[in-house]
Amino acid sequence: xxxxxxxxxxxxxxxxxxxxxxxxxxxxxxxxxxxxxxxxxxxxxxxxxxxxxxxxxxxxxxxxxxxxxxxxxxxxxxxxxxxxxxxxxxxxxxxxxxxxxxxxxxxxxxxxxxxxxxxxxxxxxxxxxxxxxxxxxxxxxxxxxxxxxxxxxxxxxxxxxxxxxxxxxxxxxxxxxxxxxxxxxxxxxxxxxxxxxxxxxxxxxxxxxxxxxxxxxxx
Amino acid sequence: xxxxxxxxxxxxxxxxxxxxxxxxxxxxxxxxxxxxxxxxxxxxxxxxxxxxxxxxxxxxxxxxxxxxxxxxxxxxxxxxxxxxxxxxxxxxxxxxxxxxxxxxxxxxxxxxxxxxxxxxxxxxxxxxxxxxxxxxxxxxxxxxxxxxxxxxxxxxxxxxxxxxxxxxxxxxxxxxxxxxxxxxxxxxxxxxxxxxxxxxxxxxxxxxxxxxxxxxxxxxxxxxxxxxxxxxxxxxxxxxxxxxxxxxxxxxxxxxxxxxxxxxxxxxxxxxxxxxxxxxxxxxxxxxxxxxxxxxxxxxxxxxxxxxxxxxxxxxxxxxxxxxxxxxxxxxxxxxxxxxxxxxxxxxxxxxxxxxxxxxxxxxxxxxxxxxxxxxxxxxxxxxxxxxxxxxxxxxxxxxxxxxxxxxxxxxxxxxxxxxxxxxxxxxxxxxxxxxxxxxxxxxxxxxxxxxxxxxxxxxxxxxxxxxxxxxxxxxxxxxxxxxxxxxxxxx
Numbered sequence: 253x254x255x256x257x258x259x260x261x262x263x264x265x266x267x268x269x270x271x272x273x274x275x276x277x278x279x280x281x282x283x284x285x286x287x288x289x290x291x292x293x294x295x296x297x298x299x300x301x302x303x304x305x306x307x308x309x310x311x312x313x314x315x316x317x318x319x320x321x322x323x324x325x326x327x328x329x330x331x332x333x334x335x336x337x338x339x340x341x342x343x344x345x346x347x348x349x350x351x352x353x354x355x356x357x358x359x360x361x362x363x364x365x366x367x368x369x370x371x372x373x374x375x376x377x378x379x380x381x382x383x384x385x386x387x388x389x390x391x392x393x394x395x396x397x398x399x400x401x402x403x404x405x406x407x408x409x410x411x412x413x414x415x416x417x418x419x420x421x422x423x424x425x426x427x428x429x430x431x432x433x434x435x436x437x438x439x440x441x442x443x444x445x446x447x448x449x450x451x452x453x454x455x456x457x458x459x460x461x462x463x464x465x466x467x468x469x470x471x
Numbered sequence: 472x473x474x475x476x477x478x479x480x481x482x483x484x485x486x487x488x489x490x491x492x493x494x495x496x497x498x499x500x501x502x503x504x505x506x507x508x509x510x511x512x513x514x515x516x517x518x519x520x521x522x523x524x525x526x527x528x529x530x531x532x533x534x535x536x537x538x539x540x541x542x543x544x545x546x547x548x549x550x551x552x553x554x555x556x557x558x559x560x561x562x563x564x565x566x567x568x569x570x571x572x573x574x575x576x577x578x579x580x581x582x583x584x585x586x587x588x589x590x591x592x593x594x595x596x597x598x599x600x601x602x603x604x605x606x607x608x609x610x611x612x613x614x615x616x617x618x619x620x621x622x623x624x625x626x627x628x629x630x631x632x633x634x635x636x637x638x639x640x641x642x643x644x645x646x647x648x649x650x651x652x653x654x655x656x657x658x659x660x661x662x663x664x665x666x667x668x669x670x671x672x673x674x675x676x677x678x679x680x681x682x683x684x685x686x687x688x689x690x691x692x693x694x695x696x697x698x699x700x701x702x703x704x705x706x707x708x709x710x711x712x713x714x715x716x717x718x719x720x721x722x723x724x725x726x727x728x729x730x731x732x733x734x735x736x737x738x739x740x741x742x743x744x745x746x747x748x749x750x751x752x753x754x755x756x757x758x759x760x761x762x763x764x765x766x767x768x769x770x771x772x773x774x775x776x777x778x779x780x781x782x783x784x785x786x787x788x789x790x791x792x793x794x795x796x797x798x799x800x801x802x803x804x805x806x807x808x809x810x811x812x813x814x815x816x817x818x819x820x821x822x823x824x825x826x827x828x829x830x831x832x833x834x835x836x837x838x839x840x841x842x843x844x845x846x847x848x849x850x851x852x853x854x855x856x857x858x859x860x861x862x863x864x865x866x867x868x869x870x871x872x873x874x875x876x877x878x879x880x881x882x883x884x885x886x887x888x889x890x891x892x893x894x895x896x897x898x899x900x901x902x903x904x905x906x907x908x909x910x911x912x913x914x915x916x917x918x919x920x921x922x923x924x925x926x927x928x929x930x931x932x933x934x935x936x937x938x939x940x941x942x943x944x945x946x947x948x949x950x951x952x953x954x955x956x957x958x959x960x961x962x963x
Contacts, residue, residue, distance in 0.1 A: 256558040259720065259771045262878040263539045266779035270536045277725055280533040285522035285732070304745065359759040363676040363710050383746035396760040397709045397751075401702060402676075420746075421731040429692040429727045430552070432757050435750035440702040443742065444611035444627055445634055445660040446498075447505045453610060453664050454671065455702025455749060 288418035289382055297381045298412045302463060304384025308438025309451050310459040317467030320409070324373060325349035327407055327460055333370035337399045341392025342373060346409065357395040366402040372456075373407045374400055377433075379416050379461075380423045384438065386410060386461060387423060389431040397434055406456040408436075412463045479811035481836035486805035495631050495806050502630045503797045509743035510794060510850070516745070517735065526732045528854040531788035534690075534723050535778060541690040541723045542769070548693030552755025554765040565770045566597035569682065569715055572766050573603050576713050578679045584697060584704045585609035586684025587625060587791055588717050588770060590813040591826075594682070605682065606648070606674050608703035610667050617644040623807025623815060625793040626741050631806055634658040645670050671703065681707035681762065685718045686790065687733060688767075691726045694754040695767070698737060698747045708751050714762035720769050721778075721787040733790060736852035740792035773826030779875035782863040786821045788853040793818075795847035795857060801840055810837065817847035821860040828876055829868050835886045838864035869893060891931060913947035920945065 253261075274280075292300060302312045315323040328336060328350055335353045347354070355361075355369050375393035376386045386408050388394045400406050410416065417423050427433060440455030451457060479485065489495060514520050534541055546556045559565035573581055581598070583589065583605050595605040595616075607616045614629040615622050618640040622628030629637070638658040645652040650670045656662060683704070687696040695716055697704050708714060724730065738747045756765050778784050796802050796816030807815035811833040812823040820841055824834045838861050847857040867874065869892050871885040885893060902909045920943045927935040946954075955961050 254558070255560045255564060255771075258560050258878070259558055259769070259775060260539050260542065262771065262775035263542070263720075263778060265878065266775050266875065267536060267538070269781055274536055275533075277533055281529045281729075282522070282526055285519040285526055289518060308744075308748070367672070367676060380746075385746050390757065390760055397705070398761075401705050401709055420734050421728075424728060424731045424734075429689065429694045429752065430754050432754070432761055433750075433752040434705065435746070437744070437746040437748050439748070440700070441748050442610045442664055442701045444609070444614070444629060445637060445663055447502050447627070447630075448660040450660045450664045453668055453701035453703065454608075454675070454706055 286419075287421050290418075292381075292418065294413035294416075297416055297418050298463060300418075301379055301381035301384060301410075301412075301416055304381065305386075305438070305461050306384075308384050309441075310384070310438050310461050313460060313462045314465070315462055316465050320462065320464050320467075321345055321347065321349035323462055324407060324409075327462075328352055328371055328373075331371060331405050331458065333405060335369045335371070337366070337369045337372035337395070337403055339374055339393055339395030339399065342375065342395075343393070346373065357399050359396075363398065363402060366398060369403045371405040371407060372399050372403045373409070375409050375411075376415065378423055378426055379410045380418070380420060381416055382419050385423075386436050387427065388434045388436070389427060390433075391431075397432055400434065400436075401455055404452075404456050405458045405460075407460045407462065409462045409464055411467070412465055479833045481832040482805075482809055482811070482840040483836060485809035485811065485833075486801075486840070489806045489809050490804050492806075494633070496804065498631050498633050499803055499806055502624075502627065503803050506743055506797045510740065510797065513739040513743040513745065517739065520736075523732055523736050524852055524854055527736055527790075527852055528788060530724055530729050530732060531790075531853055532785070534725055535721065535784060535787055538720065538723070538778065541725060542720060544690040545688055545693060545723055546769075548689075548691065549755060549765075549767050550693075552693045554693065554755045554767055557766060557768045559768055559770045559772070561772050562592035562770075565592045565717060565768055565772065566594055568768050569594060569717060570598060570601050570603065572713070572715050573598065573680055574601070576680050576764075578603075580604040580606065580674075580678070581680040581682050581715075582606050582608050582674055582678040582707045582711065583612075584681070584683035584699070584707045585612045585628070586682075586717065587813060588684045588719050589682060590622065592717070592770065592772060594717065606671070608671050608675070608707060609699075610664065610701060610703075613667055613671065614640060617641065617648065621808055622813060624796060625791055625814065625816070625818075626796075627793075631808070634660060634663065637663055641666050641670075649673060675703075675706040675710055678707070678711045680713045680715065681711035683707055683714065683716045685716050685722060686737065687730060688718060688723050689725075689727050689730065690723050692754055694727065694752050696730065696750065696752045698734075698750045700742065700748045702749055705749055705751055708753065709761050711762055713764040713766070715766045715768065717768045717770060720771055720774055737790055737792055740794040740850065740852040773828075775878060776828070776875045777822075777825040779880075780825065780863075783821065783825050783860050785855050786818070786825060786860060788855055789818055789822065790853060791818075792852055794850040794852065798846040798850050799841075800844065800846070801842055805840070810840065817841060817857045817861075818855070821855075821857055821864060824864055824868075828874070829864070829883070829886060835868045835888075838862075838868055891929070910947070910949065914950070916943055917945055917947055 377389040439459040611629040624630040641652040685695040802816040869889040871883040
C-alpha cells in the first residue's frame with residue numbers, strides 16, 4: 253500500500269465518529285467578525301496606513317503625481333545609491349529625474365549581482381491600513397520577488413487612496429492566490445535576542461513608502 | 472515522532488534541575504513577561520477578537536473532521552499548479568523523501584526556514600548522516616544550531632540565551648560553519664544581528680535548495696503560506712532553484728478566504744504585532760520567479776492517531792503561535808527543555824504524548840506538567856481547551872484504555888508508577904459504595920487527627936513534599952448534619 257493510501261485510510265478510520273450529514277463548510281464557519289474595524293473615510297484610511305507603516309519603522313513620504321519623480325530622485329540620492337533596480341513595467345516617468353545607473357530585472361541575473369545593487373523602486377498591488385502592510389504580487393511594475401529582497405533599500409510607491417484597503421479581509425478579496433504574494437509590514441526585523449526588536453536582518457534594512465496622490469489613476 | 476530528545480528524564484526531574492538555573496529563569500521571566508504584556512495590547516486593538524477566535528476554531532475543526540477530503544483536494548490543486556506532492560507516514564519516511572529529493576539535485580547543502588515539522592522529524596540530523604549540510608537561517612535557530620543546543624520555545628527558540636551568551640557562541644562557532652564573526656563583536660542585539668546577516672548572506676546567495684515548513688496550506692487553491700519577520704524565509708523561498716516544504720497534514724484550511732482569520736490572529740498572538748514583517752504565499756511554481764521545482768511532503772507522524780481521539784483531536788487545531796507558552800507559570804519556571812520535545816509548554820504537554828504515545832517516561836509525565844490554571848486556554852487563538860486534554864491524558868496514563876497507535880486500535884495498560892493513585896481510587900470506589908464503611912472510616916479519621924503525620928510515607932512522599940496535607944475536621948460532616956438537623960438546631 254502506498255503511504256498516501258495508508259494515511260488517507262488512517263484518517264478515514266480516525267473520523268468514524270463524523271456523520272455523513274455533518275454540517276457543511278458554509279454553515280460550520282461563523283463569519284461574525286468584522287470586515288473592517290471602524291468606518292473611516294478614504295482620507296482617514298490613508299492616514300491610518302501612514303501611521304501604522306511608521307510605527308513599524310518604514311519611512312513614509314507623500315507626493316503628488318507631478319512631484320513623484322523628484323521625490324524618488326531625492327530619496328535615492330539621500331541614500332547614497334549608485335545603482336537602482338527597475339522592474340520591467342515600472343512607469344518611465346517615475347525615474348525621469350534621476351540619472352542613476354539602472355539595472356533591469358532580468359531572469360538570468362544572479363543573486364550575487366542583485367546583492368551589488370543599492371536600491372530598488374517598485375509599485376505595489378495594494379496596501380492595508382489597519383496593519384501597515386504593502387502587498388506585492390509580482391506584476392510587471394513590481395518585478396520578481398527577489399528584487400525587493402536582496403537589495404538593502406526598497407522604495408515602494410502606493411497610489412492613494414485607490415490602492416489602499418482598510419483590512420486583511422478586504423485585501424484577500426482583491427488578491428489573486430495564483431500569483432506569488434509578498435506582504436511587507438515595515439523593514440526586516442528580529443526580536444530573537446532578549447525580545448529586543450532590531451531592524452534589518454536579511455531583507456532590506458530600509459523601507460521607504462511614497463504615498464502618491466493625483467495623476468491619471470494608472471501611475 | 473522521532474523528535475524525542477534522547478535520554479531525556481521525565482518532566483519532574485528535568486524541571487527540578489531547570490528551576491535551579493538562575494540565569495535561565497531570569498532570561499525566561501524577562502522574555503515571557505515582556506511578550507505577555509505586548510500580546511494583551513495587540514489583542515485589545517481588535518474589537519472582534521472573540522468572533523475571530525471562534526471562526527478560527529470552527530475552520531480548523533471542520534477541516535479536521537473532513538481531513539481526507541481536504542487532503543485530496545490540496546494534492547490536486549498543488550499538482551495542477553506545478554508542484555509535486557509526497558506522502559510520509561512517519562519521520563523516517565519523510566527524511567528519506569527529503570534526502571532523496573536533495574540528492575537528486577546533486578547538491579550537498581540546503582538552507583532552511585525555521586520549521587517545527589522538520590525539527591519534529593529530526594531532518595537536519597538525517598540529512599547530515601547522508602552528507603548533506605542543513606543551515607538554519609532564522610536568527611534564533613542559528614544561535615541554537617551554532618551553540619549545539621536545543622530549541623526551548625516554538626517562536627523564539629533561543630529564548631533561554633541572553634545577549635552575552637549569544638556573543639560568545641557567535642565568536643566561538645561561526646568560523647566553523649562559514650564566515651567568522653567580526654573582530655571585537657559586542658553583545659548589542661544590533662551588532663549580533665549584523666553578524667548573523669553577514670554570516671548567512673553568503674549561504675543564501677549560493678543556495679540551490681531550500682527547505683521550509685508552512686503555516687497554512689489552502690486546499691482550494693494549493694497555496695502555501697509562511698509568516699516570518701527577518702526575511703530569511705523569503706530568501707529560502709525565493710532564491711533556490713528547488714524548494715521542498717515539509718508540512719503536517721493538519722495545516723490545511725479549506726479556502727483562500729479562511730486566511731483572513733488566521734492572518735489577523737496569528738501575528739497578534741505570537742509576536743504581538745498587528746502583522747509580522749513578511750508573509751509569503753506561493754501556489755506551485757511561477758515562471759522565472761522563485762524556485763522552478765516545488766515539492767510538498769505531507770507528514771502524518773502520529774497525527775492520524777491524534778485525530779482518532781475525539782477529545783485529544785483538538786490539539787491539531789494548533790497554529791503554533793506559542794501564546795500558551797508565554798502565559799504558563801510552569802513553562803516560565805521550568806523552561807522549554809524540560810518538556811523533552813520540540814513542542815514545549817502547555818501545547819507540548821498535550822501534543823507530544825499524543826504524537827508519540829505515552830509509552831516513555833517523559834511522555835507519560837507530560838500531562839502532569841501543568842497547574843491546570845487555564846491561562847493557556849484563555850489566550851489560545853483557536854480555543855484549544857488544553858486543560859481538558861491534559862486531564863483526559865492523565866486518565867489515559869493512570870488508567871490505560873483504548874487508543875490508536877500507528878493506525879491500529881490497541882488497549883493501553885496503565886502506566887507504571889501510578890499504583891498508589893489507582894489503589895487510592897479503588898479504595899475510594901469501595902468506600903463510597905458502602906455508606907457504613909465510609910461513616911466508620913470518617914469517624915476514625917477525625918478522632919485520630921492528632922496523630923496524623925504532616926507528610927505521607929511510601930509512594931505518597933513525593934506528593935506531600937510540595938503540598939500541605941488537608942486538615943481533617945474534629946467531626947465528620949454527616950455527623951454534624953445529623954446532630955444539628957442540618958444546622959437548624961444550634962447553628963454550630
